Amino acid sequence: MTTGARWHRRAQRHLAHSLKWRIVVVFLLLGTAVAGMFAFGAQRAFAVGWREAARPLLNDYVEHLARDVTGGTDTPDLARAQALVARLPLTLRIDGPRLHWSSHPGAPAVREGGSPALSATTADGHVLRFGLDTGSIERRPRFFGGLLLALLGAVLLAWWVLRRLLRPLDDIGAGARRFGSGDFSQPIPVRHAHAPDELGTLAQTINTMGQDIHRMLEAKRALLLAISHELRSPLTRARLNAELLPEDGEGGVQRNALLRDLQEMAGLITDLLESERLAGRHAALQREPTDLPALAQGVLQELSSRHAAAAQVPIDSQGDLGAVAVDPARLRLLLRNLLDNALRHASDAAQPPELHLRREGDKLLIAVRDHGPGVDDAHLQRLSEPFYRPDSARTRAAGGVGLGLTLCRLVAEAHGGQLRLSQAHPGLRAEAEFTLG
Numbered sequence: 001m002t003t004g005a006r007w008h009r010r011a012q013r014h015l016a017h018s019l020k021w022r023i024v025v026v027f028l029l030l031g032t033a034v035a036g037m038f039a040f041g042a043q044r045a046f047a048v049g050w051r052e053a054a055r056p057l058l059n060d061y062v063e064h065l066a067r068d069v070t071g072g073t074d075t076p077d078l079a080r081a082q083a084l085v086a087r088l089p090l091t092l093r094i095d096g097p098r099l100h101w102s103s104h105p106g107a108p109a110v111r112e113g114g115s116p117a118l119s120a121t122t123a124d125g126h127v128l129r130f131g132l133d134t135g136s137i138e139r140r141p142r143f144f145g146g147l148l149l150a151l152l153g154a155v156l157l158a159w160w161v162l163r164r165l166l167r168p169l170d171d172i173g174a175g176a177r178r179f180g181s182g183d184f185s186q187p188i189p190v191r192h193a194h195a196p197d198e199l200g201t202l203a204q205t206i207n208t209m210g211q212d213i214h215r216m217l218e219a220k221r222a223l224l225l226a227i228s229h230e231l232r233s234p235l236t237r238a239r240l241n242a243e244l245l246p247e248d249g250e251g252g253v254q255r256n257a258l259l260r261d262l263q264e265m266a267g268l269i270t271d272l273l274e275s276e277r278l279a280g281r282h283a284a285l286q287r288e289p290t291d292l293p294a295l296a297q298g299v300l301q302e303l304s305s306r307h308a309a310a311a312q313v314p315i316d317s318q319g320d321l322g323a324v325a326v327d328p329a330r331l332r333l334l335l336r337n338l339l340d341n342a343l344r345h346a347s348d349a350a351q352p353p354e355l356h357l358r359r360e361g362d363k364l365l366i367a368v369r370d371h372g373p374g375v376d377d378a379h380l381q382r383l384s385e386p387f388y389r390p391d392s393a394r395t396r397a398a399g400g401v402g403l404g405l406t407l408c409r410l411v412a413e414a415h416g417g418q419l420r421l422s423q424a425h426p427g428l429r430a431e432a433e434f435t436l437g
Contacts, residue, residue: 096126346372
């Protein structure tokens with residue numbers, strides 16, 4: 001694509017998606033049209049006015065002009081006539097027994113049937129018809145050109161002022177995007193905060209809204225952390241008491257069911273605490289050189305106690321991974337959740353899930369693909385939301401409370417990357433991207 005075509009497409013995007021640029025373009029077109037109409041109207045008015053003002057003068061001096069053409073004789077002198085029209089903005093037509101000449105053939109002032117011209121008759125019968133050459137004025141529009149340039153300069157100045165007045169809109173947009181991403185550290189700058197205009201008032205209102213949202217989120221996080229911490233102690237006591245129940249008979253079945261429920265509650269509390277730690281803007285990562293294939297193999301061995309297919313999961317390592325600088329505890333959490341999710345929801349599939357590890361420069365890619373039923377496209381983008389479970393095979397009955405993929409997304413974001421979920425046909429593909437420190 002050529003540079004001109006790229007510039008054209010960028011301009012179209014600006015006009016289509018920017019109110020500021022549309023206002024600027026309308027202002028420029030309006031200013032240019034007004035300047036052009038004013039200059040053209042003033043030029044025509046000047047020409048017509050000059051002609052009307054000069055006609056009485058020509059009436060008074062037509063005899064003087066005739067004598068200048070004849071040189072005081074009875075017959076017009078062509079050389080003197082040519083010198084006259086070259087010196088003055090006049091048109092002249094001579095009709096007579098010996099000479100027929102027109103300085104401007106076809107000009108309205110000298111054309112037969114045209115607008116009336118001033119005339120004089122010499123002693124030998126030649127008729128001299130004089131008119132005003134308005135074309136000479138129109139062909140030299142220096143004054144009007146200067147006026148047009150001045151008006152265009154004023155339009156450009158107004159455009160610059162308009163750009164400056166609308167610049168706070170850019171700051172407001174950037175601030176709203178920061179707040180939406182959870183960054184409340186930098187408020188939107190307010191121009192003339194002591195006496196703000198409408199845009200300044202809007203920026204102050206959005207800043208206040210951002211502070212209120214920040215306080216609400218911090219209060220929610222503090223409450224969740226406090227509840228999670230407080231629940232650990234009674235859960236520990238309940239687990240100890242459950243351990244004291246008899247292991248045999250009917251009581252043993254109830255004991256095992258109670259221990260499973262307590263273990264699930266403890267895991268949920270641990271996941272909640274970890275999600276809140278990772279959701280903070282300054283999530284503390286303990287990066288250290290990590291052998292990724294060995295870490296993945298350890299996670300699969302851990303999962304093999306719950307999923308028989310875990311031992312069959314192939315690990316595909318592409319490129320020279322080496323020792324990657326990541327937080328091994330958080331990476332273990334991500335691998336465990338991704339693989340557990342794939343094994344749980346593809347337990348009836350003909351093929352086991354696949355694990356792919358790839359390094360591209362300072363980017364680390366971890367992809368887990370299963371061959372299960374997958375999910376509907378309508379649920380795909382919401383799978384990484386906390387406690388979200390689609391109405392499909394991926395429900396609570398299949399295990400999980402909806403925090404596994406949320407933790408995977410937070411781990412990837414804490415490492416400067418992202419989690420992408422896509423259809424694998426069949427199955428689901430989850431790809432986590434990391435920025436290596």
